[in-house]
Amino acid sequence: xxxxxxxxxxxxPDDSRLWFLRGMRASxxxxxxxxxxxxxxxxxxxKAAGLTLWETVFMVLVVWALPGKVVLxxxxxxxxxxxxxAFAVALSSIRLMPMVVSLVPELRAPKTPKWVLYVLSxxxxxxxxxxxxxxxxxxxxxMRTSYYAGLGGTLVVGNAILTGIVYLxxxxxxxxxxxxxxxxxxxxxxxxxxxxxxxxxxxxxMAIGIVLGPLVHLYVPGFDLLIxxxxxxxxxxxxxxxxxxxxxx
Amino acid sequence: MxxxxxxxxxxxxxxxxxxxxxxxDSWRYLGVYFGGRxxxxxxxxxxxxxxxxxxxxxVIGNLIVFPSGALIDxxxxxxxxxxxxxFIAYLTLRRSVLVGILVAETVLAASLLIIPGL
Numbered sequence: 001x002x003x004x005x006x007x008x009x010x011x012x013p014d015d016s017r018l019w020f021l022r023g024m025r026a027s028x029x030x031x032x033x034x035x036x037x038x039x040x041x042x043x044x045x046x047k048a049a050g051l052t053l054w055e056t057v058f059m060v061l062v063v064w065a066l067p068g069k070v071v072l073x074x075x076x077x078x079x080x081x082x083x084x085x086a087f088a089v090a091l092s093s094i095r096l097m098p099m100v101v102s103l104v105p106e107l108r109a110p111k112t113p114k115w116v117l118y119v120l121s122x123x124x125x126x127x128x129x130x131x132x133x134x135x136x137x138x139x140x141x142x143m144r145t146s147y148y149a150g151l152g153g154t155l156v157v158g159n160a161i162l163t164g165i166v167y168l169x170x171x172x173x174x175x176x177x178x179x180x181x182x183x184x185x186x187x188x189x190x191x192x193x194x195x196x197x198x199x200x201x202x203x204x205x206m207a208i209g210i211v212l213g214p215l216v217h218l219y220v221p222g223f224d225l226l227i228x229x230x231x232x233x234x235x236x237x238x239x240x241x242x243x244x245x246x247x248x249x
Numbered sequence: 250m251x252x253x254x255x256x257x258x259x260x261x262x263x264x265x266x267x268x269x270x271x272x273x274d275s276w277r278y279l280g281v282y283f284g285g286r287x288x289x290x291x292x293x294x295x296x297x298x299x300x301x302x303x304x305x306x307x308v309i310g311n312l313i314v315f316p317s318g319a320l321i322d323x324x325x326x327x328x329x330x331x332x333x334x335x336f337i338a339y340l341t342l343r344r345s346v347l348v349g350i351l352v353a354e355t356v357l358a359a360s361l362l363i364i365p366g367l
Contacts, residue, residue, distance in 0.1 A: 100280025213307025
């Protein structure tokens with residue numbers, strides 16, 4: 001490891017480990033803390049929905065993105081079939097695709113194997129994406145995959161452990177504390193969805209969806225999310241075409 | 250074919266794999282496949298974000314109006330009041346998610362203390 005050779009030598013394992021650790025450290029931040037509060041709420045939600053400890057932890061590890069998990073729990077509570085649950089979760093997760101599309105050029109170095117990107121893409125959800133888009137430009141290009149593995153891996157594994165611990169103690173919590181725990185998920189999404197909206201159309205969608213969800217649930221519980229999501233999304237997009245387009249002309 | 254309908258230990262995990270993992274990671278993998286070849290601001294993506302946002306908003310509405318667990322015993326008016334005050338606090342006080350959460354939880358706790366019998 002002579003200093004003079006650094007630009008041409010491939011990254012050493014030591015460098016990779018250093019940047020992996022720096023990525024881990026970046027997960028302990030204000031966005032990371034807020035995300036953890038959302039997972040504390042999710043543990044209470046999953047327990048109240050009747051999931052076992054291992055089903056809950058399994059869901060955190062394999063789905064990871066919180067909107068998808070909350071929609072999945074909502075579908076389980078509504079008594080949806082596996083197909084309409086999958087459809088609803090897929091609709092709520094499409095947004096991950098453009099997020100990954102914009103992250104990949106930041107993440108990859110010329111020699112990065114494709115499979116590394118496929119593995120790392122599993123860590124993409126709002127918080128790790130926001131942190132990565134913010135921090136990656138300060139990381140040497142060869143080290144970015146190591147850095148993101150440290151950041152995303154810590155967030156996923158750390159929150160899976162946190163969710164398991166909260167699930168275990170949730171049973172012994174007094175009812176008012178448990179009620180507060182269950183309020184965390186809706187209020188987290190009310191605020192963070194509004195904050196992450198890129199255009200006014202998403203704000204219309206939020207306003208329509210929050211009213212339409214409970215309304216449709218009264219009549220067709222098993223398909224409430226699909227109907228409210230599709231109808232609310234179409235309505236919001238129509239408003240966007242009518243109002244925002246006209247205003248910008 | 251609901252989450253509760255098949256009585257086998259592996260069924261819930263299979264359900265989570267199909268409706269959770271497959272439905273989510275497919276989009277992430279497609280994102281790697283398309284990497285850098287898709288425009289962020291196209292109208293199609295605005296539409297996609299509309300549907301996804303409405304879906305999650307519908308779940309939020311359901312969690313407030315038809316809750317499960319300990320929140321069932323809290324009257325609907327208080328659940329709406331707590332969520333609304335948290336949201337208004339978020340909008341007016343520096344757009345901080347943390348402030349929104351703290352205000353909503355405080356309003357809920359205060360209501361539970363003040364109203365007798367809850």
